[in-house]
Amino acid sequence: MREYRPKEIEKKWQDIWDEKRVFETSKDKLKPKFYALIEFPYPSGQGLHVGHPRPYTALDIVSRKRRFEGYNVLFPMGWDAFGLPTENFAIQHKIHPKEVTEKNVAMFKRQLKSIGFSFDWSREINTTDTSYYKWTQWIFIKMFEKGLAYKHEMPINWCPSCKVGLANEEVVAGGCERCGGEVVRKTKNQWMLKITEYADRLIDDLDTVDYIDRVKTQQINWIGRSQGVEVDFKISGKEDVLKVFTTRPDTLYGATYMVIAAEHPLIEKYKDELENIDEIRKYQEYASKKSDFERTELSKEKTGVEIKGIKAINPVTKKKIPIWISDYVLMSYGTGAIMAVPAHDSRDWEFAKKFNLPIVEVVKGGDVDKEAYTDTDSGILVNSELINGLEVKEAIEKITNWLEEEGLGVRKTNYKLRDWVFSRQRYWGEPIPLVYCDECGWVPVPEEELPVMLPEVENYEPTDTGESPLANMTDWVNTKCPKCGKDAKRETDTMPQWAGSSWYFLRYIDPDNKNEIASKEEVGYWMPVDWYNGGMEHTTLHLLYSRFWHKFLYDIGVVNTKEPYSKRTSHGMILGENNEKMSKSRGNVINPDDIVNEYGADTLRTYEMFIGDFEKSVPWSENGVKGCRRFLERVWRLQDIVVDGDEYSKDLETSIHKTIKKVSEDYETLKFNTAIAALMALLNEFNDIGKVTKADMKTYLILLNPVAPHITEELWEILGFDGMLHQSKWPQYDEEKIQDEIFEMPVQVNGKVRGVINVNIEDTQDVVREKAKENEGVMKYLEGKQIVKEIFVMGKIYNIVVK
Structure with a gap:
């Protein structure tokens, strides 16, 4: 028996799989289909770290098993390659983002191939290819034509130093994540997508899919649908009213002050009457330097300024109450105003305590004189004339009816979800395919002229004005109106990175189609995706956006299913050995190339699946890697104890059937660690008995193959079994035998x-x-x-x- 040499074996079989195109999807549509999808990666310059292969290996295992079971499997890979990091790197190193992307993609692809994933590389896609983003632009035009894409004045986070708009997550403690400089709020005319029109469907249709509970919960909470009442608080002595949405109108008697957003238009309207306008202006400037996320963070210290000169009138008590501005209320959410009930809301209570504002208990169940507030999900109403003595549920209904009868409020459904800010003032993104004409307004580029390609530019650094670098490309910007033929200008904003990733699963189905996103035949056969696995960090925005785009495409007849994914699961992160998230700054990143070179790809795959519960985060362990390598070496040595025999060994028969059942079920339920443990236990039994039949060995190799495909294919060949291992059928267990x-x-x-x-x-x-x-x-x-x-x-x- 020769020594186990993973480098030789793994390169050999990867070449064979490529040459024979083993994992390319069949065109045989009589077979049952299985479409397995993983989140395609952003090809950064740092390459893969050992966290990337964990979800890829998981669905690779399931895909390999399904091929053994006779399914036509689509397991594709591609690149989510537009985005700010590439643009930043290109600016810093004075090279074109396209060159950066090509180099990074080549590195990622080499790394993925070295690990032996069974991707169908013939369907590889890249969001920066013109043949791909032609269809991203096409979808945007269709949304524009249906009124789902519109322009709107929006405050953005602006870094004066980098001269770019920043997403909320790119603002840290009021500073730019990249340069650390102070971030300010700047109003910009932005393209928006009307995702809110789909809010109800995005919640209700979750009942039709198999998503793990925590994914569904995140989707529902992000959309934030709630039933309530929009109540009018009149401004004393004025015609204006402040509209407030509340799910708890029964607590109106406890509303002792109001809070409006620092940028509320009421301030500008009455600025000449306000006694402390200078103090207000100072606070507005303070609030403008914070991102929306920072402004709404619950744990932060409460700040605010009373607006002196106007007061609101509580509609039920008829008392005048003060109006404050505070950064935790946003104009972009709800009405930009809230009624504060400090006796029964933690944030309002903290605010009232800090500024010595009245606290009135209206739901019996606690002592508001103590340093606490009372939760109000249930209880009896007190200090509330119209609804005293009623339970919360009855009180809500009675006060709602009264408000409607008095013309002071209307029932309403509210959502936390806001329309999607879609434009970016950057170069490295899909050009928005619209032109502006003074005569016709915004006009889409004709379909036959798509794609609108990014021009080659010498300087793609941001402009001083906050416009996209494309704004300086006058030859590209100046064009003719497709509608009337007069002079017009192209839109110079580009799309966000979310755009290409919102429909990529459809392009895998028919990646070379020049006439449509994918043919009706291919869509009809492959959709929906049978199993989609991704990180929990993408279960709100990416998952929501892609479901929204898919539902729109369903509405216009492009796809045949209301939902894109039948099943969604999620995985935990692999942490550094110090139990912290892997990052370059922490110095704990582990390159999979190093593990593959020293221990072999099969060892890496086995360890990542054996490391612990797939859905939970776990720390990396070098000793664990070594243990998995020793396990595979023991598997390698099994070739020495194989004897002839077309039946299972009598002493092993029950154990083999039990292992088939265990491994088959565990692969399908993401319990890879216990499946591998079962294979380790069976290996011990093999060695205890001292010999195994060819039938025993064949089954063992097939069961292990999805996890460790190279060593098992090699042993199959060494032992002279028919054909190649991947051409076999998945073993079946006998219920009576277990x-x-x-x-x-x-x-x-x-x-x-x-x-x-x-x-x-x-x-x-x-x-x-x-x-x-x-x-x-x-x-x-x-x-x-x-x-x-x-x-x-x-x-x-x-x-x-x-x-």
Whole structure:
């Protein structure tokens, strides 16, 4: 037996798979299909770290198993390659973003191939290819034509130093994540996508898909649908009203002050009447330097300024109450105004305590004089004239009816979800395919002229004005109106990175189609995606955006399903050995190339699946890697104890059938660690007995192959088995072979478990009944009762029905 040399074996089989195009998807549509999808990566200059292969290996295992089971498998890979990091790198190093992208993609692809994933590389896509973003632009035009894309004045986070607009997550402690400089708020005319029109469907249709609970919960919470009342608070002595949305109108009697956003238009309207306008202006400037995320962070210290000169009138108490501005209220959410009920809301309570504002208890259940507030999900209303003594639910209904009768409020459904800010003032993104004409307004570029390609530019640094670098390309910007033929200008904003990733799963289906996103035939066969795995950090925005785009495409007849993904699962991160998130700055990043070179790709794959619960974050362990390498070396040495035999060894038969069942089920339920543990245990049995038949070995190699494909293919060839391993069928277990002779069986009385008894697989119902009657827990519920029925299925259920 020669030495186990992973480098030789793995390169050999990767070349064979490429040459024979083993993993390319079949055109045979008579086969059942299985479409497995992973989130395509952003090809950064840093390459892969060992966290990337974890989700890829997981669905690679499932995909390989499904091929053994006769499915036509689509398991594709591509690149989400537009984005700010590439642009920043290109600016810093004075090279074109396209060159940066090509170099990074080549590195990522080499790394992925070295790990042996069974991707269908013939369907590789890249969001920066013109043949791809032609269709991204096409979808945008269709949204524009349906009124779902519109322009709107929006405040953005602006870094004066980098001269770019920043997403909320790119602002840290009021500074730019990249340069650390102070960030300010700047109003910009932005393209928006009307995702809010789909809010109800995005919630309701979650009932039709198989998503893990935490993914559904994040989607629902992000959309934030709530039923409530929009209530009018009149401004004392003025015609204006402040509209407030509340889900708890029963607490109106406890509203002792109001808070409006620092940028609320009411301030400008009455600026000449305000007694402390200078103080207000100073606070407005302070608030403008914070991102929306920082402004709404619950744990931060409460700040604000009272608006002196105007007051609001509580619609139920008729009392004048003060109006404050505070950064935690946003114009972009709700009405830009809230009623504050400090006795029953933690944030309002903290604010009232800090500024010595009145606190009035209106739901009985706590002492507001203590340093606490009272939760109000249930209780009895107090200090509330119209609804005193009512339970919360009754009080809400009564006060809502009264508000509507008095013309002071209307029932309304509200959402936390805001329309999607879609434009970016950057170069490295898809050009927005619209032109502006003084005569015709915004006009889409004709479909036959798509794609609108990014021009080659010498300088793609941001402009001083905040416009995209494309604004300086006058030859590209100046054009003719497609509608009237007069002079017009192209839109110089580009799309966000989210654009290309919102529909990429459709292009994999038919990547070379020049006439449409994908043919009706291919869409009809492949959609929806059967299994989509991705990180929890993408279960709100990316998942929401892609579901929104898919629903729109369904509405215009491009796709055949309302939802893009039948199933969505998620994985935990692999942390550094110091238990911290892997990052270059922490110095704990592990390059998979190093593991593959030293231990082999199969060791890396095995370890990443054996490391722990797939859905939870786990720290990397070099000792764990070494342990998995030792396991594979023991598998390699099995070739020395293989003997002839077309049947399972008698001593191993039960264990093999049990292992087939265990591994088959665990692969499908993401319990890869326990599947591998079962294979390790069976390996121990093989060695304890000292010999295995060819039948034993074949099954073992097939079960291990999805995890460690190279070593298993090599052993299959060494042992002279027919064909190549990947051409085999998945082994089946015999239910009778996995039954233990004696096992524990629960006994129910009238449907409730009252005891557990030990039974033999050959016991009759009469024998089991007698054993049950000897059990004290069961006997207690049978005494003095008449047995009217028995439901008995050996190994599954024994239920005694009595009266």
